[in-house]
Amino acid sequence: MTKKQTAPVLHEPHLIKDAVELVKSYPKVPLTIDCAIFGFEENKLKILLIKSDLEVFEGKFSLLGDMVRDNEELDDAAYRIMKERTGMTDVFLDQVRAFGHPNRHPGGRVITIAYCSLLNINHHELSIHDNDLHWHSLASLKEMAFDHKEIVDSCYAWLQKRIQEHPLGFNLLPEKFSLRELQNLYEAILGITLDRRNFRKKFASMDLLIDIDEMEQDVPHRPGKLYKFNFEKYEKSKRKWVGIDF
Amino acid sequence: MTKKQTAPVLHEPHLIKDAVELVKSYPKVPLTIDCAIFGFEENKLKILLIKSDLEVFEGKFSLLGDMVRDNEELDDAAYRIMKERTGMTDVFLDQVRAFGHPNRHPGGRVITIAYCSLLNINHHELSIHDNDLHWHSLASLKEMAFDHKEIVDSCYAWLQKRIQEHPLGFNLLPEKFSLRELQNLYEAILGITLDRRNFRKKFASMDLLIDIDEMEQDVPHRPGKLYKFNFEKYEKSKRKWVGIDF
């Protein structure tokens, strides 16, 4: 409608020759990536945070984020930030969504794109402690800098949904894990309790765990068997589920 | 790492006082929204397209898109574009994801955020035919301008997943519809065939369709009953599904 008023009849549209000029006419905004990196330890879901280095957010935590560089692919930027902050490269990283409220950043408008990742806390020594980088318990996370609490909530919801449909959880566990650890992980992330027998049966029937014939060590009770996840088999047999369920 | 080089030891981090200055130092990119608007007609899924007005893409189709204005909320921009192009305001519109390949736009780097929407073709007279605005069959959609084919594919995958978990499909149908129309819609979107009896049973057991005691008119065969979707009941009884399935 708006268009109709400014250009009433336009049967033969003028083609724009100079795309560069066109793009120059667009408003430009600063663009950042924020990474919500989840870990799991002591039966608690944790998230990797730093102290904000903005004075207005003094003492508040924020996600690991950085600007996107000129001509940098979004995914590449996310991996770069991840690597710079944690040293890890062999991790899964997924775009969740963009956040663009005009006042989300005190320095003016900044669009951010949230990425989500999961990593095994014990595989990663936090060598770079700048800005108080640390694993923060998700449950006790209250106020954050910027709109990062909202971003964390989105990413957590994304994770909860995702872990039910994809074997993401194994990225949070040691390579070898017991069924109890696996169940604790699901219970922590989904915020529910599960029947132990049914849980075991479920994974047994999927036939995606490799019994490596080892036992837990140093537990103050009967040790459980250790398993590895059979990523190879999973990749081959990814199921395409179709149904209607709402 | 980059950070370490420029500020090697930083045990007492300097707090940044001027957030505005900080943001000014960020690279800035043009930002657009592209809307993948799906409709359903003649048992085919369609998508609303225009001819690109860039000479390099002469004759190719593109999604409805526009730049995001200064200080415009992303969702607002999507709704604005939708309204400008179709006149519709009372529609559902969801962010799918951002696309940011550096060379996706011939005029230089432009980030775009894809939104997805569904609307009933017959509820909307395309009054603005600028740039050959039209409903294009999704199946016959081949090449497009920019990376819009990739965006369409993403949005279509999003839609396929989404429609199985949320009652989105009803936005594509007339307010009153027959079970046959509903089934055709699911079959077209999911690209599968469904057993008619089981499909009917499924929706009967959900008890979310209101039998409005009307029949189809002007069909060359036995007319079917017409139903409305009970949005109110659905909202009250949204089910929270928890399970592990991969």
Place this chain on the structure above:
DNA sequence: GCAAAAGTGTTGTCCTTACACCCATGC
């Protein structure tokens, strides 16, 4: 009366749930 689609029920299978007891280990 014929073509075309509407409408309807049953059965078997599989998946999920609920639930209770014995076993191995550390202390």
Place this chain on the structure above:
DNA sequence: GCATGGGTGTAAGGACAACACTTTTGC
């Protein structure tokens, strides 16, 4: 020997898949 969690089986109920015939309408 006791505390702690590991490991197992079964029965019932619910959801889904497969499948065929009768009914109603337009022509």
